[in-house]
Amino acid sequence: MADGTHIFADAPLDGLVACPECDALYRAAEVPPGSRAVCARCHTVLISPRRHAGMAIISLALASIVLVAGALWFPFLRIDTRGLWQQATLWDVATSFPVGPLLIVSVAVTAAIVVLPIVRAALILYTLVPVVFDRPARPLAARAFALSESLRPWSMAEVFAIGCAVSLVKIADLATLSLGPAFFMFAALVVVTVIQDQLVCRWSVWRSISPV
Ligand SMILES: [Zn+2]
Known part of the structure; x- marks a missing residue:
């Protein structure tokens, strides 16, 4: 896992996010701007907020x-x-x-x-x-x-x-x-x-x- 890349942990967070490629379902985490959350199974980018x-x-x-x-x-x-x-x-x-x-x-x-x-x-x-x-x-x-x-x-x-x-x-x-x-x-x-x-x-x- 590269720096700045987060894989979801099973934390008590609001909302779910599904991987568009492999349908894996995750609890969504807060991802800081500039970082990415990727699917642990197929590495599709799920969340990638950027400032501005x-x-x-x-x-x-x-x-x-x-x-x-x-x-x-x-x-x-x-x-x-x-x-x-x-x-x-x-x-x-x-x-x-x-x-x-x-x-x-x-x-x-x-x-x-x-x-x-x-x-x-x-x-x-x-x-x-x-x-x-x-x-x-x-x-x-x-x-x-x-x-x-x-x-x-x-x-x-x-x-x-x-x-x-x-x-x-x-x-x-x-x-x-x-x-x-x-x-x-x-x-x-x-x-x-x-x-x-x-x-x-x-x-x-x-x-x-x-x-x-
Ligand atoms: Zn996936």
């Missing part, structure tokens, strides 16, 4: 909304070959198949890389802004946070980024590629999303929005 994490998470959620909006607006990719060129925005990429059976692909891609990141950021803001500013939690905060958590696996910005990288390698020999501002904004969105998910201590959020 709330404001950082809010900032990152706002940043992700701005990055998605920018990625939709600015050029994503430009392809030049034999004097011809084609430029596309992220919106063009996501809605490549406006009709026909492949429409479902466009809908799924748009949802996974555009709609879900914005919805998740909005739900996080709805949940955390009152808590961080010492206001009473919103009436639907628990539902909003639960929905945000359930949408997490479906927000696939990073999968799209990897797909883009593979595609670019494939067509790099056929044409001259220029990456637009939207590509880098999208790459930044992936990093921001990962950092935000790492900062969120789900136990702390649930406790802060639960009625006392």
